[in-house]
Amino acid sequence: xxxxxxxxxxxxxxxxxxxxxxxxxxxxxxxxxxxxxxxxxxxxxxxxxxxxxxxxxxxxxxxxxxxxxxxxxxxxxxxxxxxxxxxxxxxxxxxxxxxxxxxxxxxxxxxxxxxxxxxxxxxxxxxxxxxxxxxxxxxxxxxxxxxxxxxxxxxxxxxxxxxxxxxxxxxxxxxxxxxxxxxxxxxxxxxxxxxxxxxxxxxxxxxxxxxxxxxxxxxxxxxxxxxxxxxxxxxxxxxxxxxxxxxxxxxxxxxxxxxxxxxxxxxxxxxxxxxxxxxxxxxxxxxxxxxxxxxx
Numbered sequence: 001x002x003x004x005x006x007x008x009x010x011x012x013x014x015x016x017x018x019x020x021x022x023x024x025x026x027x028x029x030x031x032x033x034x035x036x037x038x039x040x041x042x043x044x045x046x047x048x049x050x051x052x053x054x055x056x057x058x059x060x061x062x063x064x065x066x067x068x069x070x071x072x073x074x075x076x077x078x079x080x081x082x083x084x085x086x087x088x089x090x091x092x093x094x095x096x097x098x099x100x101x102x103x104x105x106x107x108x109x110x111x112x113x114x115x116x117x118x119x120x121x122x123x124x125x126x127x128x129x130x131x132x133x134x135x136x137x138x139x140x141x142x143x144x145x146x147x148x149x150x151x152x153x154x155x156x157x158x159x160x161x162x163x164x165x166x167x168x169x170x171x172x173x174x175x176x177x178x179x180x181x182x183x184x185x186x187x188x189x190x191x192x193x194x195x196x197x198x199x200x201x202x203x204x205x206x207x208x209x210x211x212x213x214x215x216x217x218x219x220x221x222x223x224x225x226x227x228x229x230x231x232x233x234x235x236x237x238x239x240x241x242x243x244x245x246x247x248x249x250x251x252x253x254x255x256x257x258x259x260x261x262x263x264x265x266x267x268x269x270x271x272x273x274x275x276x277x278x279x280x281x282x283x284x285x286x287x288x289x290x291x292x293x294x295x296x
Contacts, residue, residue, distance in 0.1 A: 042244050043233075043234055043237060043242075043244060043245060043246075043247050044245070044246050044247065045230050045233065045247050045248075045249060046246070046247065046248045046249065047226050047229070047230060047249045049248065049249060049250040049251065050226060050229060050249050050250065050251055050269060051226065053221065053222060054184060054186060054220055054221050054222075054251060054267060055221065056183075056184035056220070057220065058183065058213070058215070058218055058220070059145070059147035059148065059183065059184075060147075061145035061147050061148075062145065062147075062148060062212065062213050062215075063143050063144050063145070063148060063210060063212050063213075064143055064212060065107070065212045066143075067142060067143040067144075067212065068105055068107035068110070068112065068212075070084065070094075070096065070103075070105075072142065072143065073103060073105055073112060073114075073142075074096075074098075074101075074103065076141050076142040076143065077112070077114060077138065077139075077141075077142040077206060078101055078103065078114055078203075079138070079141075079203075080098060080100065080101055082098035082099050082100055082101065083098060084096040084097065084098045084101070084103065085097060085098075091106075091108075092106050092107060092108040092109070093105070093106040093109075094106075099117075100116065100117055100118055101114065101115065101116060101117060102114070102115040102117060103115075108261060109209075109211060110191075110208075110209065110210050110211020110212060110263065111208060111209050111210075111211075112206065112207075112208040113205075113206070113207055113208070114205060114206040114207075115204075115205055116198075116202070116203065116204045116205065119198070119204070120198025120199050120200045120202055120204055121198070121199075121200040121202070122199075122200060123172060123199035123200060124199070124200050124201065126175060126197070126199070126200075126201050128154050128156070128175060129154070131154070131175045131177065131197045131201065132152065132154045132177050134197070135177035135179070135195035135197070136149070136152065136177070136179065138195060138203070138206075139179060139193055139195065144179075144193065144210065147183075148181055148182070148183065148210075149179055149180075149181070149182065150179075150180040150181060150182025150185070150187055150188075151178075151180045151182070151187070152177065152178065152179050152180070153177070153178040153180075154175070154176075154177055154178075155175075155176050155178070156172060156173075156174070156175055156176070157172075157173045157174045157175075157176060158170035158171060158172055158173050159171050159173045172199050173199070174196050174197065174198060174199070174204065174205075175196065175197040175198075175199075175201075176194055176195070176196050176197075177194070177195045177196075177197075178192060178193075178194050179192060179193045179194075179195070180192050181193075181210060183220070183253060183265065184220075186251045186252065186253055186267075187251075187252055187253065188252075188253045188255060188265060189252055189253065189254050189255065190209060190255065191209055191210055191211070191255065192208075192209060192210070193206065193207070193208045193209075193210055194206070194207045194208075211255070211257075211263045212262070212263065213262070213263050213264065213265065214258055214260065214262035214263060214264050216264075217258055217262070217264040218264045218265045218266070218296065219264075219265070219266040219267055219294035219295055219296055220253070220265065220267055220294070220296065221267060221294065221295050221296070222267055222292040222293060222294050222295065223293070223295060224292050224293060229249065229269055229290065229292055230249070232269075232290050232291060232292070233247065233249060233269065233271040233288075233290045236271060236288050236289070236290050236291075237271055237273075237288055240286075240288050242273065242288075245273050245276065246273065246274060247271050247272065247273055248271075248272045248274075249269050249270070249271055249272075249290075250269065250270050250272065251267065251268075251269060251270075252267075252268050252269070252270045252289075253265040253266065253267060253268070254266050254267075254268050254289070266294050267292055267294035268289050268290060268291065268292060268294070269289075269290040269292050270287045270288070270289065270290070271287065271288045271289075271290050272285065272286070272287045273285060273286050273287075273288075
């Protein structure tokens with residue numbers, strides 16, 4: 001029996017691409033160094049990434065709520081003039097279909113999924129940098145401004161068949177562009193857009209979690225000193241059952257829906273502990289949120 005499966009081949013760890021909690025993608029620098037077990041009790045903090053506290057406000061240009069209207073999704077994101085018909089409605093989620101495309105959107109959650117029904121053609125030479133620029137341009141045409149874009153990762157996926165325990169050579173499957181949401185350089189937890197191109201360079205898929213932000217109600221800053229944040233991180237880690245190890249601290253914005261249905265951001269610090277190899281196995285990397293008494 002042959003069993004096909006997909007592998008993501010990239011220099012980044014898979015946990016960094018898929019996220020460690022609540023769908024959050026963790027910066028590669030947080031998890032790319034495996035630490036040896038601590039020889040002394042207590043935590044060793046790397047606070048270099050939070051040495052400069054956030055000072056910027058909300059950007060003037062933001063993704064508009066109208067970006068999730070059917071016309072914007074079909075015309076600007078997909079780039080199609082085909083007629084779409086509604087196939088299903090569940091709560092605020094709507095499913096639509098045309099001759100070539102499947103479209104699922106949920107404006108209240110700020111989510112959209114686009115699928116090309118035709119699939120890709122035969123493989124042709126592609127330049128990943130060009131596909132990345134094409135993906136970013138598609139998202140900007142749809143309405144995501146550069147002021148909301150953070151790190152961008154370009155990767156390839158491969159399929160690999162297995163027959164009687166023998167693996168065949170990997171075959172290129174897709175090109176994927178990950179665009180992370182960031183405000184003033186600080187990542188927004190769980191918000192990203194993934195644009196997929198086929199081996200022939202055609203647009204095949206978009207998976208988006210990018211709810212429009214409210215104009216007010218955000219908590220973007222903190223008055224806490226670095227030493228105070230380290231103490232709070234220590235307490236949060238102990239509460240999660242940790243007792244010692246290397247810890248990297250980094251800023252993050254955590255989104256929450258307001259009573260109005262709009263989304264606002266609150267500043268937190270992530271306390272990241274790398275994987276640790278021990279005699280009884282490997283402890284996976286983890287990230288613990290730290291409350292920093294965020295203020296507007």
